[in-house]
Amino acid sequence: MARYVYDFTEGGREMADLLGGKGANLAEMTRMGLPVPPGFTVTTEACKVFLATGSEPEGLDREVAARLAALEEAAGRTLGRPDDPLLLSVRSGARFSMPGMMETILDIGLNDESVKGLAKVTGNERFAFDSYRRLVQMFGSTVMGIDSALFEGELARLKRARNAPDDLHLDAADLAGLVGTYQELILRETGEEFPQDPVEQLRRSIHAVFSSWNVERARIYRRREHIPDDLGTAVNVQTMVFGNLGQDSGSGVAFTRDPATGRPGVYGDYLPNAQGEDVVSGIRNAIPLAELQRLDPASYEELCGHMRALEDHYRDLCDIEFTIERGKLWMLQTRVGKRTAEAAFFIAHQLVDEGLISQDEALERVSGEGLARLMFPRFDSESVAEPLAHGIPASPGAAVGAVVFTSAEAVRRAAAGEKVVLVRQETTPDDLPGMVAAQAILTSRGGKTSHAAVVARGMGKVCVCGAEALDVDPAARRFSTNGTTVTEGTVISVDGTQGVVHLGAAPLVDSEVVRYFENHGQPAGEGEQPVVDAVHRLMQQADAVRRLGVRANADTPEDAARARRFGAEGIGLCRTEHMFLGERRRLVEAMILATTDDGRDRALAGLLPLQRQDFVGILEAMDGLPVTIRLLDPPLHEFLPDRTELAVRLAATEAHGDAKDPHEVELLEAVNRMHEENPMLGLRGVRLGLVVPGLVAMQVRAIAEAVAERRKAGGDPRAEIMVPLVDTVEELRIVRAEVERVLSEVSEETGVTVDCPVGTMIELPRAALTAGRIAQEARFFSFGTNDLTQTTWGFSRDDVEAEFFSAYLDQGIFKVSPFETLDREGVGRLIEIAVAEGRATRPDLKIGVCGEHGGDPDSVHFFHGAGLDYVSCSPFRVPVARLEAGRAALEGTQGSDSR
Numbered sequence: 001m002a003r004y005v006y007d008f009t010e011g012g013r014e015m016a017d018l019l020g021g022k023g024a025n026l027a028e029m030t031r032m033g034l035p036v037p038p039g040f041t042v043t044t045e046a047c048k049v050f051l052a053t054g055s056e057p058e059g060l061d062r063e064v065a066a067r068l069a070a071l072e073e074a075a076g077r078t079l080g081r082p083d084d085p086l087l088l089s090v091r092s093g094a095r096f097s098m099p100g101m102m103e104t105i106l107d108i109g110l111n112d113e114s115v116k117g118l119a120k121v122t123g124n125e126r127f128a129f130d131s132y133r134r135l136v137q138m139f140g141s142t143v144m145g146i147d148s149a150l151f152e153g154e155l156a157r158l159k160r161a162r163n164a165p166d167d168l169h170l171d172a173a174d175l176a177g178l179v180g181t182y183q184e185l186i187l188r189e190t191g192e193e194f195p196q197d198p199v200e201q202l203r204r205s206i207h208a209v210f211s212s213w214n215v216e217r218a219r220i221y222r223r224r225e226h227i228p229d230d231l232g233t234a235v236n237v238q239t240m241v242f243g244n245l246g247q248d249s250g251s252g253v254a255f256t257r258d259p260a261t262g263r264p265g266v267y268g269d270y271l272p273n274a275q276g277e278d279v280v281s282g283i284r285n286a287i288p289l290a291e292l293q294r295l296d297p298a299s300y301e302e303l304c305g306h307m308r309a310l311e312d313h314y315r316d317l318c319d320i321e322f323t324i325e326r327g328k329l330w331m332l333q334t335r336v337g338k339r340t341a342e343a344a345f346f347i348a349h350q351l352v353d354e355g356l357i358s359q360d361e362a363l364e365r366v367s368g369e370g371l372a373r374l375m376f377p378r379f380d381s382e383s384v385a386e387p388l389a390h391g392i393p394a395s396p397g398a399a400v401g402a403v404v405f406t407s408a409e410a411v412r413r414a415a416a417g418e419k420v421v422l423v424r425q426e427t428t429p430d431d432l433p434g435m436v437a438a439q440a441i442l443t444s445r446g447g448k449t450s451h452a453a454v455v456a457r458g459m460g461k462v463c464v465c466g467a468e469a470l471d472v473d474p475a476a477r478r479f480s481t482n483g484t485t486v487t488e489g490t491v492i493s494v495d496g497t498q499g500v501v502h503l504g505a506a507p508l509v510d511s512e513v514v515r516y517f518e519n520h521g522q523p524a525g526e527g528e529q530p531v532v533d534a535v536h537r538l539m540q541q542a543d544a545v546r547r548l549g550v551r552a553n554a555d556t557p558e559d560a561a562r563a564r565r566f567g568a569e570g571i572g573l574c575r576t577e578h579m580f581l582g583e584r585r586r587l588v589e590a591m592i593l594a595t596t597d598d599g600r601d602r603a604l605a606g607l608l609p610l611q612r613q614d615f616v617g618i619l620e621a622m623d624g625l626p627v628t629i630r631l632l633d634p635p636l637h638e639f640l641p642d643r644t645e646l647a648v649r650l651a652a653t654e655a656h657g658d659a660k661d662p663h664e665v666e667l668l669e670a671v672n673r674m675h676e677e678n679p680m681l682g683l684r685g686v687r688l689g690l691v692v693p694g695l696v697a698m699q700v701r702a703i704a705e706a707v708a709e710r711r712k713a714g715g716d717p718r719a720e721i722m723v724p725l726v727d728t729v730e731e732l733r734i735v736r737a738e739v740e741r742v743l744s745e746v747s748e749e750t751g752v753t754v755d756c757p758v759g760t761m762i763e764l765p766r767a768a769l770t771a772g773r774i775a776q777e778a779r780f781f782s783f784g785t786n787d788l789t790q791t792t793w794g795f796s797r798d799d800v801e802a803e804f805f806s807a808y809l810d811q812g813i814f815k816v817s818p819f820e821t822l823d824r825e826g827v828g829r830l831i832e833i834a835v836a837e838g839r840a841t842r843p844d845l846k847i848g849v850c851g852e853h854g855g856d857p858d859s860v861h862f863f864h865g866a867g868l869d870y871v872s873c874s875p876f877r878v879p880v881a882r883l884e885a886g887r888a889a890l891e892g893t894q895g896s897d898s899r
């Protein structure tokens, strides 16, 4: 018989799949002996059954009843007892944190009778009716599906009638009246009474939390965070404790270290006389946690002790929610806290120094994505003008965009390609689409733990919150501050690191982490930013443990040199087509247009010295390291003028009665001749070398002569020649013979033995499937996963990404574009086949990848597992690939952190 309910005393953090993160950690804190209000967790399995069948699993009601009875017995009270009710909260809690995305219902057990009992035992009638109206409101909107704005409207109306600036100015009678108004609203909207039976309240609340797994904002959040849709949420049912019982009560949020920078200390917010929800929503501005020391020293000391215990136990930054009920501290939640990239690196490094974790564990706790974030530029503090406003630096980074005031407007403008900054008083979960679409989020209220701050940090978005000087007027679509009014569409700059906002687009400078890499991965010395030290140590660790080599895709000496400074161990792809642009296009044109061997040879001879010089520069920059040079790949018409443009120009000339330029006429003929319906699948890659006489010979000669020149100059050039888009071994055999012929010719002419290994790209399914044969002719393989993804899926990248990828992502056909992260199931399988069969033919076959996936963290892990020798990516991604290659090498070697 399946079991669906676990008491907090029965679980632990290792049960997060079943109990969700919140439930597992509540159980863990209970196990540690921390003061957790008693309760139980309904499992994610129960949720899955509910979502699949529309009703709760058989036996769940009996299990809940039994757990409830045990809770009641321990408390000496029963749920909703009229004279002294036990009250419960019902909260969602999925495997992975989804802050504010799903539902919560508080104060279950209150009804028209027990509210009086609560008033009596607490001696606080106002509090009792405030709790009751919260329950009716939450239940009405969450469980019974009424638009919460209707409740808010009634509340606002009452406040206006009483001239009350905020909720605290409403008295017990006002709130009792409001409960009545809410109940009438529910009856009017649903034809049903608000249920007075506490057990029915509980049962329906559990169902509502199950269902909230699939609300729109939760789905959007999961897609963005790559959280699977089929995990379901657990439901935590817990004894209520109250932070709103007076000035000796309150609620707060705390971090064991600063989640923005990672610095140790006491960080958090506290809101006296409030429930936890009030702190997180940012509705009232909280006070810094440190002030609790003055207000309630005993609780403060106790809290600090629990925070230390949690850090030692979890060996990581924890975030905590707590409530103080009349001087008694209760721990309501903990988890390993979200943090910025900077904090992740800093904390990992520091925990090693503190002896809490090993170097390897530190490496597991950072990510390539975080490193990439640290490499983004920041605002130049020297040259920025007077700030427009100051706020709390909630999520670091620099962002520039046009001001928008609604989530919908952010989405609309972003879809049109505009960069926007979402400006709100505070955000709610309904703003999520706009937050995703925006470059940055700016709010006038709320602290470091407000919804805006937590969600922005989780998404790596720039955020400044609590900029109190901003007077935000969303209806008029403007905000004003210190005499300046900013209307929708105005460009502002948001500095989430400093917590300031500037009018206009502020200038950017390189991040210190980039400066560190530019300095060949050497910290500048004394006074270096702490984050640079942390990055340095973790990079060294990654380099020490990784097995994969990391090369760069580069086709200029400058890019090659930068890649080398960033730690590249060679060039995995030098695309020669980029050398045929600009001025040289004329020579390529001449080659294409040539009608005689002579003409073509002249054009090729013109290109030769230019190509040679390119290669000399690159080989010099990468001296001593392998440089894989790919022969010309794209269809030749890419080097000719645009067909339509040319035709229109000629037609216009004709219409004017002017004489047509014979060269242009000839060009148009060539363009028409070479036009292809599907150039991606047309005359390109190795096929060009096989049909355009002299092309391969010219390129190989340029490479070989460059090698000879470098060798004579005392260098150590290590060129490798790579043939693109091979389908069958026959193609490679013919081209390779030509390559070897030219190599020996040049060797003879120069007196330098030029021996360049010849290899091929594997970027067509047929090549992957016949890799065993192709390896007979190839000294190395390099997977061109861009083309391999296109041809495996039958996707023309440029067409599909714009046309229907968002629809595919929306429908969950894939969670992430296969052009971004390697499709392991399909493309990955071809790679595995090719690796196995290629190596079976040639055991020392060198194998790399040079598609864009070479710099994608998840894909790097796959390539490590598939046994590749190296990945190659753009110079800027080289550090990311190094770091992830190190992390991949650790995977499975110890308790990998699945965060």
Ligand code: PEP
Pocket (backbone or CB within 6 Å): 573, 575, 633, 763, 783, 784, 785, 786, 787, 788, 850, 851, 852
């Ligand atoms: C590839 O196809 O993955 C590749 C590296 O080649 P290109 O992107 O130049 O087609």
Ligand code: MG
Pocket (backbone or CB within 6 Å): 724, 763, 784, 786, 787
């Ligand atoms: Mg390709």
